[in-house]
Amino acid sequence: MDLVGRHMRPRLADALGSARVVILHGARQCGKTTLARAVAAERGGTYITLDDQQMLDAARADPRTFLRAFAPPLVIDEVQLGGDRLVREIKIAVDEDGGRGRFLLTGSTNFLTVPTVSESLAGRAVILRLCPFSQAELADAAQDAAQGRRGEPSAAPADDRSAALNAQSGTDDGTASVVGRWFQGGAAAPEASAARPSDRPERDDYLEMVCTGGYPEVQQLAPAGRAEWFDSYVETVISRDIVSLGDIRRAELLGRLLRLASANTASEANLTRWSQQLGADRATVESYLGWLRTVFLVHELPSWTRNRPARVVRRPKLHLTDSGLAAALSGVDAAALRTPTATATGALLETFAVSEIARQLAASADRATLYHYRDNAGREADLIVERPDGTIVAVEIKATSSPRATDLRHIAALRDSLDRAEPGAFRAGILLHTGRHALSFGDRLRSAPLATLWEPPHRPPES
Numbered sequence: 193m194d195l196v197g198r199h200m201r202p203r204l205a206d207a208l209g210s211a212r213v214v215i216l217h218g219a220r221q222c223g224k225t226t227l228a229r230a231v232a233a234e235r236g237g238t239y240i241t242l243d244d245q246q247m248l249d250a251a252r253a254d255p256r257t258f259l260r261a262f263a264p265p266l267v268i269d270e271v272q273l274g275g276d277r278l279v280r281e282i283k284i285a286v287d288e289d290g291g292r293g294r295f296l297l298t299g300s301t302n303f304l305t306v307p308t309v310s311e312s313l314a315g316r317a318v319i320l321r322l323c324p325f326s327q328a329e330l331a332d333a334a335q336d337a338a339q340g341r342r343g344e345p346s347a348a349p350a351d352d353r354s355a356a357l358n359a360q361s362g363t364d365d366g367t368a369s370v371v372g373r374w375f376q377g378g379a380a381a382p383e384a385s386a387a388r389p390s391d392r393p394e395r396d397d398y399l400e401m402v403c404t405g406g407y408p409e410v411q412q413l414a415p416a417g418r419a420e421w422f423d424s425y426v427e428t429v430i431s432r433d434i435v436s437l438g439d440i441r442r443a444e445l446l447g448r449l450l451r452l453a454s455a456n457t458a459s460e461a462n463l464t465r466w467s468q469q470l471g472a473d474r475a476t477v478e479s480y481l482g483w484l485r486t487v488f489l490v491h492e493l494p495s496w497t498r499n500r501p502a503r504v505v506r507r508p509k510l511h512l513t514d515s516g517l518a519a520a521l522s523g524v525d526a527a528a529l530r531t532p533t534a535t536a537t538g539a540l541l542e543t544f545a546v547s548e549i550a551r552q553l554a555a556s557a558d559r560a561t562l563y564h565y566r567d568n569a570g571r572e573a574d575l576i577v578e579r580p581d582g583t584i585v586a587v588e589i590k591a592t593s594s595p596r597a598t599d600l601r602h603i604a605a606l607r608d609s610l611d612r613a614e615p616g617a618f619r620a621g622i623l624l625h626t627g628r629h630a631l632s633f634g635d636r637l638r639s640a641p642l643a644t645l646w647e648p649p650h651r652p653p654e655s
Contacts, residue, residue: 196333199555208293211318212286218322219488220300228267228298238262241269255281264294271297272306302486324406326551328646371558374585375619392643395593395626399526402544405516415525422520434483454521458539461510496563496576509564515544542589548645571602585620593627595639
């Protein structure tokens with residue numbers, strides 16, 4: 193497929209202009225190498241990868257000489273393979289020369305949690321995370337193709353997309369991005385989107401998106417080909433990125449744990465029950481789950497409460513980081529999810545929506561944190577988006593094409609509670625669904641099609 197312009201690009205450029213080192217990490221095959229190569233070429237720098245054994249041997253044998261052999265800016269792909277000595281030499285190099293954008297380091301593991309790398313480059317590095325394609329990026333690429341443009345990473349986005357990217361990059365007031373519009377209270381108003389209801393996807397279209405996910409390599413594959421690709425992908429990540437870096441004595445358990453996590457995506461992880469199902473002690477399961485987080489295969493939403501210390505005590509909600517991966521490992525495709533009795537549809541759609549929001553936030557300058565909510569009375573919200581000032585948006589995600597006001601009853605109770613305790617903290621409650629229309633369900637409560645997550649905003653004509 194044509195190259196897809198990455199929404200991370202403006203933020204990455206800003207980081208290279210302000211920091212001595214930029215670390216771009218994310219899951220294998222999410223597009224880091226493509227983006228890093230483009231940045232190196234654009235800036236007249238050097239790209240090298242430590243997946244090349246000769247380069248890796250040279251970096252490990254004499255990291256100081258290795259670093260000085262290449263013209264800056266130096267892009268080092270899969271830097272975690274070089275180990276602590278290489279990262280320490282990078283620290284020395286940037287301390288000796290305080291120029292901005294000296295190094296762009298990429299890695300398929302979370303840089304701060306790799307046990308073989310103790311140097312964090314604190315105070316010297318900006319850390320960014322690149323995710324698989326978001327639907328917003330794919331929608332832009334489809335629009336480019338329809339208009340006869342290639343979605344080259346260096347191509348300037350046009351019109352509404354330019355405004356949205358500027359908002360995500362912090363050059364606007366933030367209201368053009370979907371999260372920004374949510375906090376302005378107009379996220380799901382019928383007039384908030386430039387799209388017509390008749391142009392929006394239907395439920396079956398969303399299920400295809402869910403089962404495809406965002407990894408670049410699977411976008412053009414048939415369902416059978418996707419399943420094979422994901423199986424090979426998981427095997428590679430486990431054998432190459434986890435076993436080679438960690439003290440893993442039961443490698444086969446990692447694959448079984450990931451499949452169990454896939455079957456339980458969008459739910460609270462019960463490690464005691466999981467350890468019994470896997471025939472492993474809880475400490476091992478907890479450690480191995482940490483490794484799956486380190487290589488960006490799973491992520492967790494902490495439990496939201498105004499009692500902040502309780503957020504680390506209550507059970508988090510676990511998601512696979514890509515709905516296509518979760519569907520493949522669960523052995524389901526879009527046809528299976530269409531059946532009325534399919535039990536995985538709701539959870540996979542929730543993972544899909546949460547991933548889309550997380551991907552857009554990762555590429556934006558909008559500082560917000562994601563949580564889930566469940567109180568002692570059993571009232572729940574699939575997602576809480578909280579800004580540093582304490583304002584929140586609560587989100588419910590349903591596979592239905594016919595949303596009802598009662599679907600927002602738990603969020604309405606949360607709204608009323610927060611209005612009494614902290615007036616102004618609750619900004620909006622959003623019900624995301626597979627229908628085509630956006631509706632108001634009362635005070636700050638709205639429903640919105642899932643497609644509004646990536647549709648450009650409506651802009652009234654200039655007077």
